Amino acid sequence: MKQNKFFVDHAMHLATACAIVAIILIIPAAASKSVALGVILYILSALLLAGGGVILYLGHKEKMEYEDVAPALARQQDKNDEAQEEKMSFEDVLEGIDSYLGDYITKLPDLFLEVPWELRVKLEQEKVFRPLVAFRLLWELSQKEDSEILTQFNDTSEKAMGYLCGALCEANADAFADFFYELKRSAPKGSARIPVFFRKNRRYFEEQMTAYVIAHMEEFGSEE
Structure with missing residues (x-):
């Protein structure tokens, strides 16, 4: 649960970092005199952009699941406390x-x-x-x-x-x-x-x- 929470909190930062690196790679790719190197840099840039998109999607999905689970656990704890209070007179x-x-x-x-x-x-x-x-x-x-x-x-x-x-x-x-x-x-x-x-x-x-x-x-x- 702690690992998932860490991923949820930092997914946006990771996705942003991937996008920045991808943009940076486009510059030398465009300026490169080597066609092969330019192609490789473009491919890496595309992969980073795609990876950032995947991270952003998974982070959003995990966040939704986490926000659904946390209140449920709290409600269950409240029910347990209430049940205990009802039993104790x-x-x-x-x-x-x-x-x-x-x-x-x-x-x-x-x-x-x-x-x-x-x-x-x-x-x-x-x-x-x-x-x-x-x-x-x-x-x-x-x-x-x-x-x-x-x-x-x-x-x-x-x-x-x-x-x-x-x-x-x-x-x-x-x-x-x-x-x-x-x-x-x-x-x-x-x-x-x-x-x-x-x-x-x-x-x-x-x-x-x-x-x-x-x-x-x-x-x-x-x-x-």
């Missing part, structure tokens, strides 16, 4: 991450307050899981009552919040992580904004978790 993702967390799944509120050292070590060794665990904790909190959301959020240290936000940035959720951390630093402890923020972003947490797993499917497979 948030419920599947949730089941997978809960299985990964194991016994920690019963301690999710505590994990939000401070990720324990043992789990941090585990996540350092298997970093692909870090953003997923962070989103899992946010999603869990988004389902709680307002009072519990406020309690958990207010009691979480800035250090623990910084760890969570750092994990979110690894999933390219930098803008969200920055806003979330600033909310921790500046929002009044009893602010009604905090529970509203979590509830409004519940769907976002689900979508981010699912999209992250799909995008890193091979890495998750290698961790099994």
Whole structure:
């Protein structure tokens, strides 16, 4: 495919070069005192012109085929991605991450307050899981009552919040992580904004978790 692409890109230049050389050969052919040499030069000139025409034709043909194939491959890749997304649901993702967390799944509120050292070590060794665990904790909190959301959020240290936000940035959720951390630093402890923020972003947490797993499917497979 790369060789064909090279030919497509340079066919016009090759054809032009053949035409220029052919024209150059006509000059000595016309001026030559030797009939035999003149005939040979005319023949070479004609062959070069014909060769340039063939190159131009083949280049155009290859270009048409290449332009037909490239979009088809892109469409096929899109179909494959869509099919994979259709097969992967948030419920599947949730089941997978809960299985990964194991016994920690019963301690999710505590994990939000401070990720324990043992789990941090585990996540350092298997970093692909870090953003997923962070989103899992946010999603869990988004389902709680307002009072519990406020309690958990207010009691979480800035250090623990910084760890969570750092994990979110690894999933390219930098803008969200920055806003979330600033909310921790500046929002009044009893602010009604905090529970509203979590509830409004519940769907976002689900979508981010699912999209992250799909995008890193091979890495998750290698961790099994």
